Amino acid sequence: MDIVSLIAKPGALDAALVDSLRNAWGGGVVVWLSEGEAAEFALLAAPSNFDAVRADIADQVDLNLLPAEGRRKAMLLADMDSTMIEQECIDELAEEAGVGPHVKAITARAMNGELDFEGALTERVALLKGLPETVIAKVLAERITPMPGGRTLVATMTRAGGHAALVSGGFTAFTEQVAARIGFAEHRANTLLAEAGHLTGEVARPILGREAKVTALEEITARLGIAESDVIAVGDGANDLGMLDRAGMGVALHAKPSVQERCALRVNHGDLTALLFLQGYSRAEFAA
Template sequence: MQQVLTLCAAPGALAADTVAAAVELLKEHAGRVEEPHWLAPGEAADIGFEADRPDRALAALRAALESLPVDVNAGPTEGRRKRLLIADMDSTIIVGESLDELAEHAGIRDRIAAITARAMRGELDFEGALRERVGMLKGLPATTIDTVIDGLQLTPGADVLVATMKAAGAYCALVSGGFTPMTGAIRARVGFDEDRANTLTVADGALTGTVGEPILGRDAKLATLKELCAARNLPLGSAATVGDGANDLAMLEAAGMGVAFRAKPAVRDAAVFRIEHADLRGLLYLQGFSASDFAAPRT
């Protein structure tokens, strides 16, 4: 089967010499290697190839180039363009964790951030960790939610990713273990077709310290992937998913292109596709989009 190796990096960080070296290395593990095709000068390039064991070829290339600030991924040429995108929000579409930002206003950021980090590494049960952290926010004024929303920062490339995939006909969903006020705001800002997340319970103008049940976690993200594919008569292979934490891993493993984005080590190691150096436009390069194909984000 025809395969394609995609190299991508931060703008200006992918040298022509690196691409040339990748071609030569690939020749040692593949029967046929094509000339590189630049998707964005200094940023991303495709190299088509055929190999009996493309997984071994990929592993060899990753090992050889691991000291360079370059993402190395490979997959079949057929079906590269995906028709569905499901994205995690915290530390993926936005910078940082929205729950940690709420904790900042409660003066307990360090305590909650430590639990968040362990949960995202898969060291704690996600649902239990979420209940514990929300419980620590009991009494926080509900107006704090709006303050946090105003300060949310998009991860570079998030708006271009969604705009380009939608322009190509894909359906884009934001599915988060975070909270609906934040996902709703980011959905509207970036242009996702829908958002799903957990609910924070509010009474008398303050957080009650409880979260609505059932909690949207790892299983719910996978179920959403299957539901949205079925609703559009798409195989799972036609979907792209992206996330960074342990609660994203099931949907990353099930999708045709599951991308661990600057992910926790266990998630990065388990995922077939990984992006550590490029921004979220890297998901577009993995689908064969050139920079000239990118759609303008909503203003």
């Protein structure tokens, strides 16, 4: 049995649309997880026109189809930049270094899979050479903001006994603070090298990229004694595709086009609490 999930911005999900799809596809009783925001119904089999309908309503609703069994996951594995926070940390550092537009252009291409991640990261970090280390704290305080719904997502899954891990192709100087602010149990990322209080323009090896995120999935699930199918992973860039493919539930959140094409589960209208709706949590079950 499958579940059809519909998620929109609060107040934007039309009950008539939900009922129309349920009737057209012969679905079960509609369950509202959040009035005007998230609803779902069961189906015995996937409809043949699902992709066409999804495309037709993509400008207003996130329509997803997922198995009814095993929806509530025991672990969250999340990317950081443009996923758990609203920014790309390296772009914000680049603004402070006076090379913002150049670095942002490279970041956009790398996250869409147009450039090799490791090479693109090395090139961008080199442009930060000489930047005072103190700028990191300044960027964290003045430029970095959490993605809406992130704290609720982590708190709700943690309260239910889940484990939350932050894995980033960014930098530990940021993941340490972001993980603490949002409530992650652990974090992994790259290390910016510094000397005499200034960035050297280099990053420690090995570089954590796409394969390292898959390794994190393998290692953490093995340590916790859970299956990869017990994991919900979320990300937005090409270097997230490995973990999104391997996790039991891989969600592309406001993702780059090349990533959305590869992911069955996509969220473009909801915030991070959409990952709770996809697992069948109602808003009444969210942690405060």
